Amino acid sequence: MKLSFLSVILALTVYSALAVPKQVKPRRTSSLLIHPAGLPPLPRPQLSARISTASADDGLDVNDIQGDILIGMTKVKQSFFFFGIEDAATFKSKLGSDIQPLVTNINQLLSVDTQPVTAVNIAFSKTGLDALGITDDLGETLFNNGQFADATALGDVISNWIPDFAGTRVHGVILLASDTDDNINDQLASIQSILGDSISEIHRVDGATRPGDQAGHEHFGFLDGIGQPAVEGFTQDVLPGQAVIAPGEFLLGTSGDATVRPDWAVGGSFLAFRLMQQKVPEFAKFVLDHALNEPSLSEEENTDLFGARLVGRWKSGAPIDLAPLRDDPELGADPNRNSNFTFDHPDVPGFAIATNQTDCPFSAHLRKVRPRLDFGKEETAHHMLRSGITFGPEVTDEERASNKSSTDPSLERGIAFTAYQSSLTNGFHFVQMAWVNNANFFFGKAIPPGVDPIIGRVAGTAPETPRIISGTNPLNSSELFSLDTEFVINHGGEYFFTPPISALSGKLAN
Ligand SMILES: *[C@@H]1O[C@H](CO)[C@@H](O)[C@H](O)[C@H]1NC(C)=O
Ligand SMILES: *[C@@H]1O[C@H](CO)[C@@H](O)[C@H](O)[C@H]1NC(C)=O
Numbered sequence: 330m331k332l333s334f335l336s337v338i339l340a341l342t343v344y345s346a347l348a349v350p351k352q353v354k355p356r357r358t359s360s361l362l363i364h365p366a367g368l369p370p371l372p373r374p375q376l377s378a379r380i381s382t383a384s385a386d387d388g389l390d391v392n393d394i395q396g397d398i399l400i401g402m403t404k405v406k407q408s409f410f411f412f413g414i415e416d417a418a419t420f421k422s423k424l425g426s427d428i429q430p431l432v433t434n435i436n437q438l439l440s441v442d443t444q445p446v447t448a449v450n451i452a453f454s455k456t457g458l459d460a461l462g463i464t465d466d467l468g469e470t471l472f473n474n475g476q477f478a479d480a481t482a483l484g485d486v487i488s489n490w491i492p493d494f495a496g497t498r499v500h501g502v503i504l505l506a507s508d509t510d511d512n513i514n515d516q517l518a519s520i521q522s523i524l525g526d527s528i529s530e531i532h533r534v535d536g537a538t539r540p541g542d543q544a545g546h547e548h549f550g551f552l553d554g555i556g557q558p559a560v561e562g563f564t565q566d567v568l569p570g571q572a573v574i575a576p577g578e579f580l581l582g583t584s585g586d587a588t589v590r591p592d593w594a595v596g597g598s599f600l601a602f603r604l605m606q607q608k609v610p611e612f613a614k615f616v617l618d619h620a621l622n623e624p625s626l627s628e629e630e631n632t633d634l635f636g637a638r639l640v641g642r643w644k645s646g647a648p649i650d651l652a653p654l655r656d657d658p659e660l661g662a663d664p665n666r667n668s669n670f671t672f673d674h675p676d677v678p679g680f681a682i683a684t685n686q687t688d689c690p691f692s693a694h695l696r697k698v699r700p701r702l703d704f705g706k707e708e709t710a711h712h713m714l715r716s717g718i719t720f721g722p723e724v725t726d727e728e729r730a731s732n733k734s735s736t737d738p739s740l741e742r743g744i745a746f747t748a749y750q751s752s753l754t755n756g757f758h759f760v761q762m763a764w765v766n767n768a769n770f771f772f773g774k775a776i777p778p779g780v781d782p783i784i785g786r787v788a789g790t791a792p793e794t795p796r797i798i799s800g801t802n803p804l805n806s807s808e809l810f811s812l813d814t815e816f817v818i819n820h821g822g823e824y825f826f827t828p829p830i831s832a833l834s835g836k837l838a839n
């Protein structure tokens with residue numbers, strides 16, 4: 330068949346149109362982030378924003394800070410690629426020349442116009458930095474020892490750790506975020522082809538925002554990420570009730586960080602990663618079986634009330650401290666109101682925050698991780714920036730009917746928990762150990778509140794040791810509840826350092 334002149338022209342045009350975009354990166358038309366109502370909005374883009382440093386006056390360029398640190402749990406899709414370094418010389422050279430330009434900063438993520446097709450971040454464990462020959466002390470012993478060495482202190486059951494994480498084999502993690510699996514897979518394939526045999530894959534976690542109206546909600550059904558703190562000097566629109574925390578609590582070497590850090594590490598952050606399975610049918614059954622008995626509520630409302638009192642929020646995100654009896658979805662969806670509470674109620678005559686848990690139990694998850702006015706004022710030493718994403722499919726009919734999570738690993742679901750801070754000792758590790766797992770926190774109560782019912786367990790106890798909590802029944806705060814199932818199982822994790830982008834082609838590459 331003879332090709333017409335026109336079809337040849339057309340073919341050439343199509344061919345060159347396909348060939349050209351190799352250099353010209355396609356622009357995004359829609360965001361790779363979700364914007365669920367109720368979560369704090371992303372900070373307004375301010376390309377010239379600088380964060381003051383602990384030592385110099387000229388500030389830190391936020392274009393040098395890796396983007397995931399400030400973005401929160403709002404990616405459509407996010408994958409975590411855990412790797413080992415096999416050939417340090419090749420890896421270092423490729424890191425500086427080819428990987429560094431792919432790494433996404435904060436400002437790029439804040440606007441659709443500047444978002445890449447797939448956002449890339451990279452972080453290293455201590456053994457990873459060792460492999461690269463980096464001997465500088467970053468000033469964090471927990472990081473130096475790795476998370477597996479910390480697992481018992483964190484209350485983990487060691488036998489639940491998957492072998493990939495049980496040790497110090499993981500040298501680093503590449504975080505990839507986009508709105509489609511294809512984009513993520515393409516970007517990862519391209520990174521793997523750049524790095525070749527200089528790395529090996531150790532583990533991979535593919536996370537995704539839950540479908541439909543569950544976007545932004547974790548698998549138990551609760552809107553997650555509302556309590557994200559604002560960063561002083563960076564977040565422009567602070568929400569009512571939002572904690573305002575010095576940048577030095579999250580970013581090394583910035584204002585408020587008292588530890589001496591190597592220059593190249595300034596603007597970096599320690600990342601606590603945890604692979605947390607959620608047993609959703611088991612949680613749903615437990616909540617159903619312990620429905621409360623508020624006379625003004627239906628059975629279903631009493632069931633939801635019990636769940637809300639374990640978490641401290643209704644599934645919509647509405648805090649029980651402001652909506653103690655019934656969910657208020659409008660409140661949940663309003664970021665100007667859904668964090669605007671303190672656990673104190675000065676307007677209620679005679680209300681005593683130290684003893685009255687009618688509105689919110691001392692044991693509620695949200696109160697355990699952020700005690701607000703329980704300390705008399707917002708404490709500012711133990712905050713972290715939560716990031717991460719849910720993983721795994723929705724609950725199947727079979728699991729729901731049997732009240733049991735499937736043992737099929739492909740049906741496992743949970744949270745790829747990711748939290749950033751400048752001190753693991755004061756941040757993630759402290760909150761987990763001193764508050765979440767501490768049955769006597771908040772201190773000085775007539776009846777100990779018990780551990781955090783969602784993620785707490787007393788360190789050193791045998792698996793499935795019943796966990797006792799109090800305060801959950803608003804009609805009788807002395808009533809104890811025995812949680813005979815652990816709803817969240819940690820399967821491993823690691824402590825990483827997320828360096829400033831300049832270090833990827835500087836210190837870490839040289
Ligand atoms: C936040 O709470 C305070 C104290 O209850 C109240 O005066 C203020 O109006 C609330 N702000 C919003 C936006 O609801
Ligand atoms: C505890 O707080 C609730 C709700 O704010 C209030 O109705 C109740 O009177 C308080 N109880 C005491 C003993 O003060």
Ligand SMILES: *[C@@H]1O[C@H](CO)[C@@H](O)[C@H](O)[C@H]1NC(C)=O
Pocket residue numbers: 614617618730731732
């Ligand atoms: C699942 O739990 C519910 C609530 O306790 C119960 O009514 C139902 O019988 C349970 N189903 C099975 C198969 O055990």
Ligand SMILES: *[C@@H]1O[C@H](CO)[C@@H](O)[C@H](O)[C@H]1NC(C)=O
Pocket residue numbers: 805806807808809
């Ligand atoms: C409240 O709970 C405690 C502990 O279970 C129990 O001893 C007490 O009788 C209960 N009080 C009421 C009024 O039901």
